[in-house]
Amino acid sequence: MILTVTPNPALDLTWRIDRLVPGATHRADAGAVRAGGKGLNVARVAHAQGASVLAVSTAGGRSGIELAAELATSGVPHRLVEVVGATRQSIALVDESLGDTTIVNERGVNPSDPEWAALLGEVVDALPGAKVLVVSGSLPPGAPQTLLPLLIGTARDAGVPVIVDTSGPAMLQAADAGASVLKPNAAELVEATGIADPIDGARSLIARGAELVLLSLGADGMLAVTGSETLHARLDAPLSGNPTGAGDAGVAACAVLYADGVRDPETLLRRATAWSAAAVLMPLAGEISDDWVALEERLVVAPFPRTVREDPL
Structure with a gap:
């Protein structure tokens, strides 16, 4: 089983508009509403691909009620800890003319210490059946600094590997x-490490204790x-679409392989890159195209460094 933890879930709202014009009034058809946050997206993708999953998160307020209702209809196995603070919302505006997506993420409300303890309790209860733990997404402002180390340490004590995004x-x-x-993007890596070179930044995380970045x-x-x-893995030709949730799909690919005992970096890289690309072809986060196998066959994998393309995927 893949056990995912989403410390800061969101009710994802997506609207598609003809063209986004700053300062203008826009009209759109009814938008899509979905239980989101990176860990829930990971669980959704893995579940759709036939993996055994359990998603643990929180839900509070009216937005939390909507999140819980949508998650229940999704069929993704889950346990939600009820909290007082309202679940945050994430708004995505898809510009149909340009193919760009503008996202506004609320920061979220920090649960109380007893609510965090309840979340940890759900994780501890589920760990005996887990093959891998995924902790994915932001932490709400004011979250305990001990939270992430405690989740990772608890899993490691149980012999369960941990993937963190x-x-x-x-x-x-x-x-x-x-x-x-660890699964950062380039900007997150620089922000966290203060190191401009991506290889040096990633290796600094390896030196701290991670096995693979x-x-x-x-x-x-x-x-x-x-x-x-x-x-380095990339597609052999550009690919356009909606990149929202592509990173979560990559984490899901890594988690599925880890749950199956796969640790080979190239195998993990190929699958993660293919699923990320397949997510770009889908309108909403938490989904990947059935064409991911063909996309994986199109990948060009080579040692780094080499010339990096300027054109979009």
Whole structure:
């Protein structure tokens, strides 16, 4: 089973408009509403691909009621801890003419200590059946600094590897706590480490205790960085679409393989890059195209460094 934890879930609202004009009034058809947050997206993708999953998160307020209702209809196995603070909302405006997506994420409300303890309790209860733990997404402002190390340490004590996709100081905490895999993008890596060079930045996380860094490069694919090698995967031709949720699909791919016992960096990189690309072809986060197998066959994988393309994926 893949156990996912989403510390800061969101009710995702998506509207598609003809063209986004700053300062203008826009009209749109009814938007899509979905339970979101990175960990829930990971669970949704993995579940759709036939993996056994359990998604643990929180829900509060009217937005939390909507999140819980949508998640129930999705069929994704889950446990939600009821909290007082309202679940945040995430708004995506898709510009149909340009193919761009503008996102506004609320920061979220920090649960109380007893509510965090209840979340940890759900994780502890589920760990005996887990093959891998995924902690994915931002932490709400004011979240305890001990939260992420405690989740990782608890899983490691149970013999369960941990994949983390987060940002800022939390990424450094995850590396220090011994997360097996970290999945930043290029901007998050620089923000967390202060190191401009992507390889040096990734290797600094390896030196802190991570085993593998899967580094998203957006249009230029993905890197797999270990203490001894660096591989680069990209598609053989540009791909256009909606990049929202592409990173979550990559994490889901890594989690599915980890749950099956796969640890080979190139295999993990190929699948993560293919699923990320397949997510770009879908209108909403938490989905991947059935064409992911063909996309994986189109990947160009080579040692890094090499010339990085300027054109979009």
